[in-house]
Amino acid sequence: MCGVAGIFDYAAQSPRCFDQELRRVCDAMKQRGPDGFGHWSSSDNRLQLGHRRLSVIAPGPQAAQPMADVSERFIISFNGEIYNHRALRTDLEARGYRFRTQSDTEVILNLYAAEGAEACAKLQGMFAFAIYDTVARSLFLARDPYGIKPLYLSDDGQTLRFASQVKALLAGGGVDTTIDPAGLAGFALFGHVPEPFTSYRAIRPLPAGHHLTIREGRVGQPMSFACLASSFATHQQQDAEGTTICRQALQDSVGRHLEADVELGVFLSGGVDSGAVLGLMRDRGGAHPIKAITLAFEDLAGTDVDEVPLAREIAAHYEADHHIHRISRDDLAANVPAILAAMDQPTIDGINTWFVAKAARELGLKVALSGIGGDELFGGYSTFRSIPAMVRATALTANMPRLGAAVRRIGSGLLPNLQATNPKALAAFELGGTYPGAYLLRRGLFLPHELPALLGRDIAREGLQRLDPLGLIAGSLEPGVSDPLLRVAAMESGNYLRNQLLRDADWAGMAHGVEIRTPLVDFQLLQTVAPHLAGIIRSKNGKALLASAPSKPLPFSVLQRSKTGFSVPMESLLSGQRNANTRLTSRLWARQVLQAFTGQTTALAA
Known part of the structure; x- marks a missing residue:
């Protein structure tokens, strides 16, 4: 997991020097990649590629980025993880491609050299990357189907800038900072800034499941290679094997997400999703108990939304090394400035993820799995x-x-x-x-x-x-x-999941140099289970299926718990302002977030 950045002076008559701007962009992403910095310039000085590294697969210096393939024709800056890189490597080696590292980064390079844009559809994982072809002098950008990994672009008609964070692009000093009313309106409506907008007119995300090519002085249109809605629109099968197929697909997805050369932990709440992920991790075995981290807000102790009692039961059930990270009201309030500073775009969520990622890093973890996505896939929301x-x-x-x-x-x-x-x-x-x-x-x-x-x-x-x-x-x-039910699944996955939960997991995890993996948000998993989802959700058995996916199913007490979400005592964020209506409390926090991003207070007054 890393931070990517680049500046491509694709249309200027005479290329300009952007070394210092790129350095500022990369410095703004230091927390994303505390293990190293890399920089590469094209021979004509039109392209500057940068990279901040969090070393997880092949952590040695040989896998540093930007990376060139053996032929030195293709150069990549990559953020993410490719879980099927070993199988792809075997196939590429059989086709004559050579490797200098054991990294998944080099697999992407050789796959692109072999198949061009068609390579994207073969990558299983989360990714955002840029590949430069030194012969064609073209730049290729791509982003994974769910949009787990962000990639933001700013094109002024002559120069394309891109980075893993909006704030990093701004830190470079070369991007117009005019606020986008569409982004502000989106935040006010949804509690996040919905794609294809950001808070700034000049910055746009590369759409999820799309790639983009810049060649011969022109920026092409984003081209789709994967679509969530198309998967949900698949023909529904009503067969007795559906539950078995889905259970196996869940086991396979968690197995894929354990690909790493460092220790992996798990974020554990008291719910089905993260509990099932822990159980499936345990099924894959290991020499040591899995580190499971649970947040305990002192203000919520003993209430219906206290995660600790059931999380403790789940951890004992799977013999995990359980760490409960306790947060007082003073801790929560004291960290509000740091949370707002790390927040890449306005959002009303991500606070719990920021704290649990902080706890993970303090335990020495670089990677943790999360149960994000189970509700969207298996009908867990009201x-x-x-x-x-x-x-x-x-x-x-x-x-x-x-x-x-x-x-x-x-x-x-x-x-x-x-x-x-x-x-x-x-x-x-x-x-x-x-x-x-x-x-x-x-x-x-x-x-x-x-x-x-x-x-x-x-x-x-x-x-x-x-x-x-x-x-x-x-x-x-x-x-x-x-x-009807799959319509809700598609809307939840393409809006709330993509624009809020996944984006918050990215900025909040990366604020502490922690890679958050989401095995329940996996395009191959979606494609496998989609033909069976309507029947499973309609029968209200989705979460029961998830709970039974580990060889040792979750305790029944976890399954029968009412859906509560991961609660945060919001009054601690609001300087003591209290409101029994949680929706109105969220509105108060939204005003505070919006003021922090815009610096304006008059139009935002309650």
Whole structure:
């Protein structure tokens, strides 16, 4: 796991020197890659490639980056892990390709030399990389199907800059810092900045599952090589073997994610997802017990959302080396500035991940597995029931948005208490009649009609126009996800999972130099289980299947626990401000985050 960076002066008449800018970009990512820094320049000085290294596979100096293949034609800067690199290496060696290291990085290089852009579809893992062809003088960029690893681009028409973090690009000093209203509107609506936007007009992510080529002075269009929605749209099979197939696929995915030359740990809550991951890790064996790390917020001790009792039971069940990291109210409040500084884009989440990654690093771990993704894949969220029900209940108003808006406006005057305690409730008839609208209503932090008061009328109007939130959500259903439950799975995976959970895992883990692996977020796993998901989710057996995937299933007490999510005592983040309504508390924290990123307070006042 690392940080990649580059500056390609692809269209300038005479190349300029960007050495110092690139160094500043890489220095801003030092925590991502504390084990080393590398820099490479093309012979014509048009391209500067940089790399910050966190050594996990082939940790010796031979695998440092940027790396050249044996022929010296191709140069790569790579962030991520390729879990099937050994099998790919065997095939490439049989085809005559030579290797100087045991790294997965060199496997990507030779696979690209052999197959060009088609190589992307053969890579199993999480990745974002840049490969320069010194003969064709072209640059190739690619990002994994789920978008686990970020890659941000800024193109001013002559020079393309790219890096693993938005803040790193800004640190270079060569990127326009104009705030993007669409990014601010997206954060206000969703609690994160949704792709394809960032907080800045000049910076965009390379879309997940896409590659991009720059050659002959032109930047091409991103080309898709993998699509989550296409997997969810697959023909559904109703066969008795589905459970067996899914269980084996889970075992295989966790096995793949154990590929490393350093010790691996696991983030352990009291839930099914991380518990199943620990159990499947244990099945693969090892000389020592697995280090499992659980957060214990002192303010939550003894409450229904305290993770410790069940996490302790799971750890004992799988004979793990269990470490409980206790956090007081003072600890939480004292670390708010550091959390906001590490946060790469505005988000209301990631706090627990920041703390558990910090604990992992203090234990000497560079890599930890997480249970992220189990709910999206196996129907663990309440949205799998509530969204289809809402669409059915309000379908008649789907084609009458003006009526729904009128109901909301009249209701807010007649029912002020409801508006104050549940500000989204009155928008059900306005948004609930379509899947994108119902999803926005359920997942939304603020709603579109609230943004002028939050952001200012002009920013809200432009932001919503460019963002097109309902169209954005609808895009995660294309092409053709028709089953109601799989529609929810596709929306959750393409929006909340990609734009919030995975992105937060990246910045919060990398803030401490910890690589977070997500075996339940794996494209090969998705492709294998997708034909069986509708029946499994409909029967409400998804989490039971996950709990039974280890050879020693999870205790029944874990499976019967109500879904709570990983709670954080938010009042400690808000200088003592308290609100019994967690959604409204999240709104208070969102205002604080937004102020930290924009430096503005007037339009954001409560």
